């Protein structure tokens with residue numbers, strides 16, 4: 001990391017530009033800028049893992065229980081990054097496009113399907129790169145027919161089943177060594193909306209932590225993982241009511257063999 005990098009603040013808008021540099025792609029436009037990280041040297045593939053509601057403070061609270069994420073941070077990096085929306089769909093659109101919500105204009109699931117904005121998986125696919133997206137059904141449908149591997153999972157199944165299925169499909173997709181992979185985990189957010197107390201949220205996070213451990217061991221060291229939240233907790237007793245609204249981002253390499 002350069003001196004300049006240690007003093008600058010980071011945003012979700014920087015994720016797509018950073019991934020674009022690693023993949024050798026040009027984003028048509030972007031509100032963010034690439035993070036110049038020593039961690040990304042030697043990487044040619046990118047895996048963006050979005051963990052719904054993984055606020056920065058929440059991760060700090062959970063971390064003593066999260067063995068795999070702790071290990072990743074000790075060998076990689078944990079950044080506190082600004083969240084650009086308090087809602088899932090616009091935040092994910094910003095993560096994948098590098099654009100502010102007012103620039104990508106995607107505020108709900110219908111908007112995501114109608115949007116003409118090109119996001120990172122589409123840009124990568126147009127350039128002939130192999131991509132995999134594992135997401136909630138509606139989000140995945142946006143990419144159907146546009147990229148190589150698309151897996152949609154119904155959010156009507158129990159959240160722990162959703163996350164285990166996302167883990168299984170992500171590990172499966174990694175066997176094909178995609179240049180770009182995007183995967184999504186729902187359990188923490190669902191437990192918040194189901195009104196579960198701290199223990200329930202922690203249990204959901206433990207499942208996701210185990211999934212991330214499996215996933216990281218299914219990818220080789222040329223894959224840079226960007227594990228990030230979409231927004232801080234936006235409901236229930238742990239809801240964040242005042243700024244700064246920040247989420248966690250863990251940067252780490254795959255731990256499997258080539």
Ligand SMILES: [Zn+2]
Pocket residue numbers: 052053087088089189230231
């Ligand atoms: Zn969300």
